[in-house]
Amino acid sequence: METDSLEVTNIWATRHDSRSVAAPILLEIEELATSFNSFVICHIVRSANGPAHICAKHACTINMTESWIDSTPSLLINSLLANCSASAFIQ
Template identity: 60%
Template sequence: MKTDCLEIVNLWNTRHNSLSIVAPLLLEIGELASSFSSFVIQHVIRSANVPAHLYAKHACTLLVTESWTGSRPSFLLTSLMADDARSSFVE
């Protein structure tokens, strides 16, 4: 998993010794992640993670839960297409 929040990465890496209020949540995520052959949380700069940043920004404005099944939300389409174009050059 990639995030532009370095604090989350640091909390994840120290979750077993953490007194943070989110430590129990991170431990639960760790238990769920154990079913995967590999799971890491990596820091990326915000410009490399535009769709996730836009989604988080959008989520902060919501009063209810939104979900999309089989469709992409219109506010993310441009950044998703740009992100897809960038990733095709990287691989």
């Protein structure tokens, strides 16, 4: 899993000794991840994860739960298209 939160990455690395309020959540994730052959959390820069950043910003602005089961929101389509266009120039 990639995250642009260095704090989450660091807590993951020390989750067994961490006193962070997030540590129990990461321990639960670790338990769920046992069904995979491999599971790693690594840090990436925010600019490399544009669509996820846009989704997180959107989630912080809404006052209710949104469900995208039967449709794809335009903010996600636009951010993915922009991300694909930007990565097309990376060689």
